[in-house]
Amino acid sequence: xxxxxxxxxxxxxxxxxxxxxxxxxxxxxxxxxxxxxxxxxxxxxxxxxxxxxxxxxxxxxxxxxxxxxxxxxxxxxxxxxxxxxxxxxxxxxxxxxxxxxxxxxxxxxxxxxxxxxxxxxxxxxxxxxxxxxxxxxxxxxxxxxxxxxxxxxxxxxxxxxxxxxxxxxxxxxxxxxxxxxxxxxxxxxxxxxxxxxxxxxxxxxxxxxxxxxxxxxxxxxxxxxxxxxxxxxxxxxxxxxxxxxxxxxxxxxxxxxxxxxxxxxxxxxxxxxxxxxxxxxxxxxxxxxxxxxxxxxxxxxxxxxxxxxxxxxxxxxxxxxxxxxxxxxxxxxxxxxxxxxxxxxxxxxxxxxxxxxxxxxxxxxxxxxxxxxxxxxxxxxxxxxxxxxxxxxxxxxxxxxxxxxxxxxxxxxxxxxxxxxxxxxxxxxxxxxxxxxxxxxxxxxxxxxxxxxxxxxxxxxxxxxxxxxxxxxxxxxxxxxxxxxxxxxxxxxxxxxxxxxxxxxxxxxxxx
Amino acid sequence: xxxxxxxxxxxxxxxxxxxxxxxxxxxxxxxxxxxxxxxxxxxxxxxxxxxxxxxxxxxxxxxxxxx
Numbered sequence: 378x379x380x381x382x383x384x385x386x387x388x389x390x391x392x393x394x395x396x397x398x399x400x401x402x403x404x405x406x407x408x409x410x411x412x413x414x415x416x417x418x419x420x421x422x423x424x425x426x427x428x429x430x431x432x433x434x435x436x437x438x439x440x441x442x443x444x445x446x447x448x449x450x451x452x453x454x455x456x457x458x459x460x461x462x463x464x465x466x467x468x469x470x471x472x473x474x475x476x477x478x479x480x481x482x483x484x485x486x487x488x489x490x491x492x493x494x495x496x497x498x499x500x501x502x503x504x505x506x507x508x509x510x511x512x513x514x515x516x517x518x519x520x521x522x523x524x525x526x527x528x529x530x531x532x533x534x535x536x537x538x539x540x541x542x543x544x545x546x547x548x549x550x551x552x553x554x555x556x557x558x559x560x561x562x563x564x565x566x567x568x569x570x571x572x573x574x575x576x577x578x579x580x581x582x583x584x585x586x587x588x589x590x591x592x593x594x595x596x597x598x599x600x601x602x603x604x605x606x607x608x609x610x611x612x613x614x615x616x617x618x619x620x621x622x623x624x625x626x627x628x629x630x631x632x633x634x635x636x637x638x639x640x641x642x643x644x645x646x647x648x649x650x651x652x653x654x655x656x657x658x659x660x661x662x663x664x665x666x667x668x669x670x671x672x673x674x675x676x677x678x679x680x681x682x683x684x685x686x687x688x689x690x691x692x693x694x695x696x697x698x699x700x701x702x703x704x705x706x707x708x709x710x711x712x713x714x715x716x717x718x719x720x721x722x723x724x725x726x727x728x729x730x731x732x733x734x735x736x737x738x739x740x741x742x743x744x745x746x747x748x749x750x751x752x753x754x755x756x757x758x759x760x761x762x763x764x765x766x767x768x769x770x771x772x773x774x775x776x777x778x779x780x781x782x783x784x785x786x787x788x789x790x791x792x793x794x795x796x797x798x799x800x801x802x803x804x805x806x807x808x809x810x811x812x813x814x815x816x817x818x819x820x821x822x823x824x825x826x827x828x829x830x831x832x833x834x835x836x837x838x839x840x841x842x843x844x845x846x847x848x849x850x851x852x853x854x855x856x857x858x859x860x861x862x863x864x865x866x867x868x869x870x871x872x873x874x875x876x877x878x879x880x881x882x883x884x885x886x887x888x889x
Numbered sequence: 890x891x892x893x894x895x896x897x898x899x900x901x902x903x904x905x906x907x908x909x910x911x912x913x914x915x916x917x918x919x920x921x922x923x924x925x926x927x928x929x930x931x932x933x934x935x936x937x938x939x940x941x942x943x944x945x946x947x948x949x950x951x952x953x954x955x956x
Binding site: 460472595629 | 904907914917922928933937940941942949
């Protein structure tokens with residue numbers, strides 16, 4: 378592939394801009410960064426607009442922007458489940474997250490595991506929640522690197538051996554450095570630039586390219602014909618009855634899982650007021666619109682017949698085929714920067730979990746605020762370089778499989794976190810056994826299908842294939858519900874609840 | 890019961906609005922059709938885009954009314 382110098386220069390220019398922003402962010406709305414809630418939650422100071430950019434930039438990752446059109450390109454309508462998923466996540470956010478925000482504000486909880494520890498008084502249960510979060514987040518960080526790799530490769534920057542990974546390593550060292558110094562303020566500030574660039578790039582693509590192809594009618598006609606002629610038949614532009622169960626359960630299960638991810642909770646807890654969380658539940662679907670449009674680019678690529686060596690090349694190939702070099706550089710920079718924001722928030726979230734639920738809980742209970750904060754900074758570096766090593770030395774498919782399993786795993790924290798926000802009916806030991814059963818069942822079911830998200834079984838005459846995450850959650854809830862009366866009757870004491878009912882309710886502010 | 894915020898009957902009814910998008914989207918058999926298409930988009934796609942707007946609007950309504 379020929380090196381495109383104009384693209385590369387524009388790309389590097391934007392990359393330099395966000396690097397400056399990332400380091401400057403430490404000075405923004407200045408706080409004492411030796412406090413974990415200042416470094417790891419930006420001091421809980423973000424208003425509606427900053428939170429909108431931060432949460433949106435955090436949830437709609439570069440990997441998503443590459444993987445969703447790739448899935449639609451390969452499988453058609455089934456890949457579009459990302460849209461109902463990211464619609465249904467917001468009513469859930471609107472109902473559940475204000476309670477988590479309220480109680481976390483009162484008790485200075487920084488992570489979901491902090492809340493579980495406060496609610497159930499159990500270090501063990503908190504540890505399980507924290508480790509699940511870290512486990513689910515690590516491969517997600519690694520996949521953000523794939524987003525950067527794809528666009529660097531598409532600009533024709535190549536090398537052999539270790540040199541081929543050099544641009545990625547440099548990008549990550551810069552990211553690690555400003556996350557270390559500025560904490561959550563860095564991705565919050567960069568998210569502004571990143572999201573505006575992404576919106577411009579995607580809207581340009583979705584307006585200009587289909588117009589050149591004669592509109593969406595011809596695009597869908599070409600895609601429909603393409604799928605009809607595939608041997609063996611795979612996919613279609615309209616979902617077939619065999620796909621209904623998978624489509625609906627993947628959408629529901631993923632929506633339930635989204636706000637259990639540590640990076641999602643970190644971004645929510647950084648909001649200044651509970652109102653910010655609620656308003657964003659109504660405003661964030663704007664990003665889902667963007668995601669839906671990006672998904673359609675999978676069909677556009679089929680209709681345009683752009684040369685694509687791997688499905689992950691769909692979006693970069695489209696930009697290269699239809700836009701001048703400078704705009705290609707702009708769009709690629711948007712994707713690469715789009716990888717940095719979630720990677721930063723995810724590494725901060727994982728570092729917070731490690732620091733609070735492992736380091737302070739088990740290794741150094743006497744840690745001061747400053748020691749806590751510096752441990753988090755340090756572990757954010759470990760997390761990032763772990764992800765980097767993973768993507769350089771381990772086949773990408775492993776990261777993809779682990780991220781898929783991560784979705785199943787994170788859903789197993791639903792009973793402790795979401796049910797726990799409303800009722801303390803479950804015994805903490807029963808929740809722990811339920812969690813273990815759900816983790817095991819989800820992992821085994823997925824492996825039995827060759828690491829797939831759905832499990833096919835025959836129901837009478839037809840086959841249904843629901844999302845494994847939900848099946849494992851049913852096992853989890855059943856075990857926790859069955860064991861709760863057993864433990865209570867056996868007289869296994871419950872620990873004290875540090876929270877009280879009033880902590881969950883909104884503080885009614887005086888009318889503005 | 891402990892765990893619920895005190896709410897008026899009307900306010901609690903309002904929250905059921907948030908269940909409507911689930912009913913609209915979790916039964917793909919309702920909308921997995923090509924026709925009627927809109928601006929070249931098959932029904933399957935514009936139907937889901939429409940729910941995006943409806944869901945956001947319902948959330949906004951619940952937010953504004955429950956305040």
